[in-house]
Amino acid sequence: MEIEKEDIQGLIARGYKNLPSSAYLILQFTSKKRASQYLETITSHISNAIAAPEIIATHAAFTYKGLEFLGVHKDTLSSFSRPFKEGMTESHRQFVLGDIEYNNPNTWNWGGANNPTIHMVLMLFAVNDTKLREVYSNHQNLFSTHDILEIKYLSTTVLKDKKEHFGFRDSISQPIMRGFGKSNELPKEDTTPTGEFILGYKNWYDQYPDSPHVKKDNDIREVLSNKKENQNLKDLGRNGSYMVFRQISQDVLEFWNYMKSTSSEPNVDKKTENAIQLASKMVGRWPSGAPLIKTPEKDNPDYATDNDFKYWNEDFNGLKCPLGSHIRRTNPRDWLLTEKTDVESKEMSQKHRLLRRGRSYGDPLVDSMVTEDIVNANDDSQPRGLHFICFVGDITRQFEFIQNSWVKFHKFGGLYDDSDPLIGTHYSNSEITSDTFTVQSKPFRRRYCNMPAFTKIEGGEYFFFPGIKAFQYIASI
Amino acid sequence: MHTVHNGLTISTQIKSGQRESLEQLLNEINDSKDREGAIFEFNKLATVHFITWIIVNAEETPEGKKLPERLLLMTSYTGSKKVHYAELVEIGITALHEVYSHCEDYSYENCPTRDHMVRFLKSFSKANTYYTGFQYITHLQVVQENQLRDAIQLYLDKQQDDEEFLSLDVRNIRIKIQEFVKSKPEFDWATKPVKKTFGNFWNLYGGMVIMLSVLGILILLSIAHIFIPGIITLVGLCLLISLILFIAFLLIGLRINESNPHIPVTPVSDQRIHEIVSKETFPVKNEMSVITPLKTGSIRPIFLAVTLWLVQRVRASSYIPSVHTARWVQIDKGKRFVFIAYFDNTSEGYAHDFVDSTKRTRNLNLIFGHALGFPVTRFAILGGGKDRKGYITGVRANQKIAQVWYSTNQTLGILNIKNNNEIRKGLFGKLKEEEIEQWLLKL
Numbered sequence: 067m068e069i070e071k072e073d074i075q076g077l078i079a080r081g082y083k084n085l086p087s088s089a090y091l092i093l094q095f096t097s098k099k100r101a102s103q104y105l106e107t108i109t110s111h112i113s114n115a116i117a118a119p120e121i122i123a124t125h126a127a128f129t130y131k132g133l134e135f136l137g138v139h140k141d142t143l144s145s146f147s148r149p150f151k152e153g154m155t156e157s158h159r160q161f162v163l164g165d166i167e168y169n170n171p172n173t174w175n176w177g178g179a180n181n182p183t184i185h186m187v188l189m190l191f192a193v194n195d196t197k198l199r200e201v202y203s204n205h206q207n208l209f210s211t212h213d214i215l216e217i218k219y220l221s222t223t224v225l226k227d228k229k230e231h232f233g234f235r236d237s238i239s240q241p242i243m244r245g246f247g248k249s250n251e252l253p254k255e256d257t258t259p260t261g262e263f264i265l266g267y268k269n270w271y272d273q274y275p276d277s278p279h280v281k282k283d284n285d286i287r288e289v290l291s292n293k294k295e296n297q298n299l300k301d302l303g304r305n306g307s308y309m310v311f312r313q314i315s316q317d318v319l320e321f322w323n324y325m326k327s328t329s330s331e332p333n334v335d336k337k338t339e340n341a342i343q344l345a346s347k348m349v350g351r352w353p354s355g356a357p358l359i360k361t362p363e364k365d366n367p368d369y370a371t372d373n374d375f376k377y378w379n380e381d382f383n384g385l386k387c388p389l390g391s392h393i394r395r396t397n398p399r400d401w402l403l404t405e406k407t408d409v410e411s412k413e414m415s416q417k418h419r420l421l422r423r424g425r426s427y428g429d430p431l432v433d434s435m436v437t438e439d440i441v442n443a444n445d446d447s448q449p450r451g452l453h454f455i456c457f458v459g460d461i462t463r464q465f466e467f468i469q470n471s472w473v474k475f476h477k478f479g480g481l482y483d484d485s486d487p488l489i490g491t492h493y494s495n496s497e498i499t500s501d502t503f504t505v506q507s508k509p510f511r512r513r514y515c516n517m518p519a520f521t522k523i524e525g526g527e528y529f530f531f532p533g534i535k536a537f538q539y540i541a542s543i
Numbered sequence: 544m545h546t547v548h549n550g551l552t553i554s555t556q557i558k559s560g561q562r563e564s565l566e567q568l569l570n571e572i573n574d575s576k577d578r579e580g581a582i583f584e585f586n587k588l589a590t591v592h593f594i595t596w597i598i599v600n601a602e603e604t605p606e607g608k609k610l611p612e613r614l615l616l617m618t619s620y621t622g623s624k625k626v627h628y629a630e631l632v633e634i635g636i637t638a639l640h641e642v643y644s645h646c647e648d649y650s651y652e653n654c655p656t657r658d659h660m661v662r663f664l665k666s667f668s669k670a671n672t673y674y675t676g677f678q679y680i681t682h683l684q685v686v687q688e689n690q691l692r693d694a695i696q697l698y699l700d701k702q703q704d705d706e707e708f709l710s711l712d713v714r715n716i717r718i719k720i721q722e723f724v725k726s727k728p729e730f731d732w733a734t735k736p737v738k739k740t741f742g743n744f745w746n747l748y749g750g751m752v753i754m755l756s757v758l759g760i761l762i763l764l765s766i767a768h769i770f771i772p773g774i775i776t777l778v779g780l781c782l783l784i785s786l787i788l789f790i791a792f793l794l795i796g797l798r799i800n801e802s803n804p805h806i807p808v809t810p811v812s813d814q815r816i817h818e819i820v821s822k823e824t825f826p827v828k829n830e831m832s833v834i835t836p837l838k839t840g841s842i843r844p845i846f847l848a849v850t851l852w853l854v855q856r857v858r859a860s861s862y863i864p865s866v867h868t869a870r871w872v873q874i875d876k877g878k879r880f881v882f883i884a885y886f887d888n889t890s891e892g893y894a895h896d897f898v899d900s901t902k903r904t905r906n907l908n909l910i911f912g913h914a915l916g917f918p919v920t921r922f923a924i925l926g927g928g929k930d931r932k933g934y935i936t937g938v939r940a941n942q943k944i945a946q947v948w949y950s951t952n953q954t955l956g957i958l959n960i961k962n963n964n965e966i967r968k969g970l971f972g973k974l975k976e977e978e979i980e981q982w983l984l985k986l
Contacts (some may be wrong), residue, residue: 097937136695271898330704404896410900462695470888475887479958482959497954509709510699512703513696515700
C-alpha cells in the first residue's frame, strides 16, 4: 500500500538531525474562533514527510481537551482511543505508568490537574538558534493576536557525540518502519508494519489500528479520506499518530555519585572505571553505545552503533547484559523469560515497539561529554534531562505496555525488586521494593539496593499528531 | 498426601430479589478480608492460594434460553479436596451460611453443621479444567521458600565484597550457603530433601496415563483383529471406530456450525473498561473473569466439554506465561462458559499473552472459540484470536468484576515462586559442578 507521505507530518519519518535547534511550545487556547484562525494560518507551515526540510520544520499535535475546545464533534471525540481521552495523568493510569511517589503528577511542572490545561504542542525545528528564534518570534506574535497562552517553552539541546546527559550514546535502536528509510532494502521480518506507528495502515495483526473518525456530513470541505473499514465515515486519524510526550529530568550528579559510592576503590581512575562499568551494566551499553552483549568486559567504540544482537542464545542468564538493564527491558528482543523459545519471545516483543523522536534539554554537565569527565564533575545545579517523545498507533499496547510491564514492573524477567534502573520509579514500602539493581554474575549475583531516583517525570501528556489533511479539518471546524 | 493443585467451583442459583443484599454482603466480606475480625478469615486457610466469589448476571443464550443469575465460588487449592472442603467450612461456616442463604436450594435457616455445609457445597460443585503455574507447591511452601530465599540473599549481600569468599569454587560457596541455612533453626525444614511421591505423580498424570493406555489398547486390539480375529479384538476395533466416528462427528458438526453467521458482540464503553481495569490495583498479580453464553448450536457445548475434558487430562504439559492459576468451566448445562485467571501484573498485558503468540492463539481458539462474542474460528483452531481487535473486544465485553477476590502471597510473581522452589530444591543433595553453577545463578 502506498504511503501518503505528503499527508504525514515529517517528524514521524525523520528526527531532523540536520535541524539541531528546536523547541516545544505547550499552548492553551482561550478563543475557539481565534485558535482556529491561528491553525488555518500555520497549516501551510506544517512539514510533510516527503523530503527532509533544510531550514525549518514545524509540527503540531493536540490534546483531547484541545480538540474538545476547538469544537470537534462529540462523536468524533469519542472515537479516539481511551488513554488519549482520559489523559496521561488519569488516576489509575498513574499506577499503570508508575507515576507515583516522587513521579506523582502533582509534582509536575506541566500537565496534570495542578497545572494549566494543555490544548496543543507546537514543535519547531531549525537549522540554527538564530533561525529558531526568528520562527519562534513569529509564532509569539501569532499567539498574541490569536489569544493563545504559551504555558511552557521547552527548549532542547543536541549533546556532543549523540549522547544523553549521563554520558551514553542514545537512540541507536529504533524500529524500521515499512515504507520509510532503508526498509525496502531489509528483509520484511526486520521491519515493522507502518500501522504500528501511523494510523490508516495495517499493523502486526494485519488490521488497521483504531482511528478516530468523522461523519461524512461533518467534513464539509471534504478534506478527509474515507475510512478503509467503513466507507460511510471519514478517517480523521489517517496518516496521523498518537504522540506520547514526557519530560524526564536527569540527576547526573546523583547518578554518578551513586555509581562511585558502590566502589570502595581508593584510586580515582579505578573508581571512575568501576563506576562506568556499573552504569553500563544498568544501561546495557557502554558510553560509546557498544552493547554489552558484543563487548561485555570493556567499551569498544567499534561497536558504537551495533544493533545486531539478541539475548536468548547469547546471554540467557544475563551474565553479559543484566536481565534488568535498561535496553533489555525496553526492548527484550528475543528474550522473555515467560516464553519457552526465542522465536516466541521475538513474536511477543515485536508487538510492543515505539518510534522515538525525543531530544535532550539543558546544558550538559561538561561540554566535552566525555564520560570520565562527567563522572567527576562538580554540581552546577542546572536542570537537564530528556524530552521523551514517541509515536505509536496504540497507546495501550505499545507505550503503556512497555512502561508498565517492562519498565515499571519490578518482577520483569523473574526479578524480585528491580524496576528499570534508569527510568523506573525507585522506592520501597510494605508491598513493593523497586529500588534494587541485580547484576547477574559468576559465582553469584551482585545486588545494589536502595538506589536513589536518577530521573524524575517533570511533565507529560498524550497528544494526537494529525495528518496534514486532518490538521486542515481541525482548523476548519 | 499429595500436593497437586486443583480448582473447586461451586455454582449456585441466586434467589429472586436477593442479588442486591448478596452483593452487599460479598462486598463486606471483600472489604474486611485483610482486617482483624474479618467476616471470612481467608488468611487462616492453609490449603488455599486464591478465592473468588462472583455474581453472574441472568442472560440469554443466542437461542433465547434464559440463564439464571448465579453465584460462583472458585477456589485454587493444594492437595486433597476433602481436606479443602473441611477447612473451608471450619473457618468460614458463618460466612458461607450468610452467603448461601441468598441462594436457591439452601434450606438451612440457622447455621448448619459442618457436615451439612460440606454436603451442600459438594452438591453444587462443577467439574473444572484447571491450570497452575506452580504445580505441587503449597501455600506454606511458598511462604517458607520465600523466607529462605530472602535470608540467603541477605547472607550473600554480606559476602559479595568479600574477596576470600568470592575466590571459593562454586562447590564451596554452596557449602557455605548450606552451613548458613543449617545455622538457622527456622530453616530446619529446608535441610530435608524434597521427595517425589507417587501420589503427586498419579494425581496429576493418572488421567492421562489411563486415557493413553485405553487408546493404546484399542489400537493394539484393532491391529490384532487383522491377524487373530476374536470377540475381544472385535470389541476393541468397534470401540476404536466408534471413537474415530465420534471425533469426526464433532469436527464436521463444528465446521458446519462455524459457517453460521457471526453474531458480533457490542463493544463495551470506555467507562466500563475503565471500571474493570481500575480494580487492578495490586502491584504484582491481579484477577480476570470472563463469563459468557456459548455461541448458537447444540454441537458447541459437546465439543467444548470434550475439549475441556481432554485439556484436564493433559494439563501437566500445558503452559500459559505469567499465570498463577486458571480454570475453564461450563455451567447451566454446558450453555455458559466461565474462564478465570490469576496472573502477574495487569489484564492488558495478560490478554496479549494469548494473541501475540501464534501457537497460543490456536490453543485459545479451541476453547474461547465457542464463547459468544469471540471471533469466528475455522476448524476449531484457525482464525478466531487472529482477529486481535475482535478478541480484545470479546474479552472486555464478557469480562466480569469479582465481588470477592483473595490472594495469598501478594508480593510474589509466578516466576519468583518457581525460582524460590528451585532454590530450595537445589540447596541440599548431590549436584554436579555445572548444576551448582546453574543453581547459583538462581540466587
